[in-house]
Amino acid sequence: MSIKLTQSGVYYKNGAFVPEQDGPAAGLPAPQAAKSGTMAYGILKAHNTYDNMADLKIKFDAMASHDITYVGIIQTARASGLTEFPLPYVLTNCHNSLCAVGGTINEDDHVFGLSAAKKYGGEFVPAHQAVIHSYMRERYAAPGRMVLGSDSHTRYGAYGCMAIGEGGPELARQLLSKTYDIAYPRVIAIHLTGAPRPGVGPQDVALALIGATFQIGAVKNSVMEFFGPGVESLSMDYRSGIDVMTTETACLSSIWSTDGIVKEHLDVLGRGDQFRAQAPADGAYYDGLIEVDLSAVEPMIALPFHPSNAFTIRDFKANMADMLRQVEEDAVRQLELKNGAPSLTGKIVNGQFHTDQGVIAGCSGGTYQNLVRAAEILKGQPIGSDAFWLSCYPGSMPINLELTKNGYIASLMAAGASIRSCFCGPCFGAGDVPANGAFSIRHSTRNFPNREGSKPSDGQVSYVALMDARSIAATALNGGVLTAATELPDVPVDAAREPYHYDDSAYRARVYFGVGKPRPDAELVFGPNIADWPEQVALPENLLLTACAAIYDAVTTTDELIPSGETSSYRSNPLRLSEFALSRKDPQYVPRAKAVLALERKRRENPADPEVQEALLGHDGASTGLGSFIMALKPGDGSAREQAASCQRVLGGCANLAAEYATKRYRSNVVNWGMLPFIAEDVAAWNIQSGDRLWIPGVRKALDSMSEIVEAVLIQDGQARPVKLRLPSMTREERDIVLAGCLINYYAK
Structure with missing residues (x-):
């Protein structure tokens, strides 16, 4: 087994781990004191502007x-x-x-x-x-x-x-x-031992970690702290390839120990003077432990529709028919397909699974070492003229320059791979979108539903799986037949010190370096699509909310709340972008929310309007606001972009109701856009449907008084019953932001 989890506290002492309960016998201090020995504590303390480490107020560099x-x-x-x-x-x-x-x-x-x-x-x-x-x-x-x-x-x-x-x-x-502002986070030790086998890349290690942690929330909103003897076997590209994928575990952040490899790499970048050694102190306390034996990690595949849906390629090949049928079932359920999902089992021919596309790209895939390994595996041999195709996106112009100078770009091109610019598109559905029913293997960060360009409402569905660049190249070498890199007879090794020369001439030629040199007289240039945020009103005394969407998936991603891809073009225009909210999950959400917003606007103009009075169910129109809410069991996994929340607010959203929030960043977006982040752990049993109402009398008073429990009435099918809504750990400032109507209003005051 490559990964072992300990979900209770441990001390790191003399290169080994001591369970929390054995700490006193080992002469170790209380956890509260010993946690200062972590790398995370030192960095957070150095950036905390507050005299209390329990409640951090951070300023960034x-x-x-x-x-x-x-x-x-x-x-x-x-x-x-x-x-x-x-x-x-x-x-x-x-x-x-x-x-x-x-x-x-x-x-x-x-x-x-x-x-x-x-x-x-x-x-x-x-x-x-x-x-x-x-x-x-x-x-x-x-x-x-x-x-x-x-x-x-x-x-x-x-x-x-x-x-x-x-x-x-x-x-x-x-x-x-x-x-x-954030409460001091949990810090989880990620202890690396061994060294990866040839053909096993950083994406394989990352997917194994994500598969072991995400579903059980082992590191949710925590800092993952990487150290151990295994670190020294990994190059900077390899470490970064693992590190960037920690986002998919739902952790808050990550930190690694530093060594001579980091120093040498910073020297190459011309920043060697910024190096400093960094490691946990002897006796440091951690809130949990994940032990990773790098030598036991195998080539992995994360099947649609989440990076945590991860399996070894060996297990996938042994059970591919059953696993692919499960993906088809997941597609029907998650994408709400009425006519079934495009077949994946039909891609199994003579016991082999045939993929349609390979992509190596972005912050996780487009590193120098990944693309060198891909070129070395292909050796210029043609990937073939059938359906399978391969595209490669270097992560930066310096990487592209070095690959070009050393002949690797020419080698990839000779094999039939397409070389693209330094661009994030394939990761969010704006580049190399697969065909309907196609199966794409990608060394990128995500494979969420809709993210690869699917439009289920228009009958367009494609599938994306995550793999490492090495196994993608091995698959390309076999004309698209799924192949783990370790199956090849001669697999190149990933050196801990990959030779690399950094040439930033492209940056010096094109980047505008204006840090610290503001020009107040310079004019902002506004295109016709760039619009100001629409004005938001302060929280009223009472709220009567209408459920405009109810989502019972185990997890709801931000891509489902506001789709990526071509919709990203409208992100500078809040009103226009809001038209796409939940468009691929619940196409009726926008018209439902607009109808409620129209009534609220009428209420503000004339509370006595008969239509408004009917909507208010007899409540006082002068003190009761009308708004909408979304119910989702666990919303907010994935992207940090604020539009997943701001689009709800622009459409008149006043609250979200969840069993829990998938990430801290999405909950923060909800609050900053003036919406109440309600929790009700048993909300699934309430069976909320679109059109149900929530009457929340005295909501402003409850919020202002720091109450964590808000009394409400749920109205369903003409029947009313009392329910309790919770606002756990909501700070004074967060409450003031919602009271003001949004962050902009709060600062304007």
């Missing part, structure tokens, strides 16, 4: 956003008084790089971003230069630092840098010199 988030962030901060960027802020253009949908609006966003970098003093990376996380690793990640990004895969732990992905409002707070 740098921030990063890409082109489907930075417009909204800057607009939010601008509406709240932004005059200049108070910390280094990098604006990359790696998502809507193709400018392929919506006329001029994508490039209009890029022009706005450059004008904002000039006006406020930022760093602007033009399209096709770098994937956001590749750029930040190369230019900003260093031991002891903290970076905040408006992308969920903001992870630079392999560099000893604690990075966190959050929704846009949290970045706006930093731009306004506010703090990132």
Whole structure:
């Protein structure tokens, strides 16, 4: 077994682990004192502006956003008084790089971003230069630092840098010199031993970790702290490939010990002076332990529709018919297909599974070492002229330059692979979308439903599985027949010290380096699609809410709340984007929410309007607001983008009701956009359906008084019954934000 979990506290002492209950006998201090020995504690303490480590108020060293988030962030901060960027802020253009949908609006966003970098003093990376996380690793990640990004895969732990992905409002707070407020997180030790076998890559290790942790919430909202003798066997690319995928465990962040390999890599990047050694102290206390034997990890595949749906390729091949039928059933259920799912079992021919497409891309796949291994496996041999095709996306121009200079790009091209620009598209459905019924294997970060371009409502469904670049190349070598790299007779080895030369001439030629040099007289350039956030009203005394969607899936991703892909082109226009909310999950959500919003607007103008009075069910129209809510058992897994919440708010949403929230970042987005993050652990038994009502008298008073329990009445089929809604761990500031109506209103006050 490659992974062993201990879900109780442990001490790290003399290179071994001591159970918490045995600590006193070993002469170890209480956990509260010993937790200061973790790497995470030291970094968090150095960035905490508050004198209490239980409740952190963090200021970051740098921030990063890409082109489907930075417009909204800057607009939010601008509406709240932004005059200049108070910390280094990098604006990359790696998502809507193709400018392929919506006329001029994508490039209009890029022009706005450059004008904002000039006006406020930022760093602007033009399209096709770098994937956001590749750029930040190369230019900003260093031991002891903290970076905040408006992308969920903001992870630079392999560099000893604690990075966190959050929704846009949290970045706006930093731009306004506010703090990132969070209770001190759990810290989980990830102890690595052994060394990977040839043919086993970082994605294999990552998928094994995700499969072992996500479903049981083993590291949810925690910091994963990597160390142990196995670290020294891994190159920087290999470490980063594991690290970036920690997002899919639902953890808060990650951090790794640092060593000579990190120092040498920073030297290559021209930043060797930023190195510092980093390791846990002897006797450090952890809230849990995950032991990973790297030598026992096998090539993995994460089947649709989540990275945690992970199996060894060996097990998949032994049971592929049953597993593929399960994927078809999952597709019918999750995508609500009325005519069944396209067949996958039909791709089994003579006992072999035939895939249709391979992609090696992005912050996880497009590293130098991954693409070198792929080129070495293919050796220029043709991938064939049948249905299977392969595309490769280097993560940055320096990576692309080095691959080109060393002949690896030519080798991949000679094999028939398509070489693409430095672009995140395949990861979120805006590049290399498979055909209907096709099965794509990808070294990228996610394989959520809809994310690869499916439009179930239009009869379009494709499947994405996650694999490592090495096994994707092995599959390509066999014309698309699924093959683990370890099945090949001669597999190249991943050296811990992969030779690499860093040439940043492309950046020096094209990047706008304006950090610390604001130009207040510079004008922002607004394209016709860039719109201000619509005004939101403060929380009324009472609320009467209508359920406009009820989702009973075990987990609801942000991609289901607001689809990715071509909809990303409209992310600078809140009203237009809101038209896509839940469009591939519940197409009637938007018209239902709009109908409630129309009544609320009528109520504000004339509470005595007969139609309003009927909707109010006899309650006072002067003090009772009408709004909508979404019920989902566990919403918010996946992307950090704020639009998953802001679209609900723009459509009149006042609350979410859940059994739990999948991630801290989604709950933060809900709060920052002025919505109540209600919890009811038994909500599944309430059987809420669209059209049900929630009457919440005195909601403003309850919120203001710091109450965690809010009394309400659930109205279903004409019958009313009392229910209890919970607001656990909601801080004073979070309550004030919701009371004000949203973060912008809160700062305006």
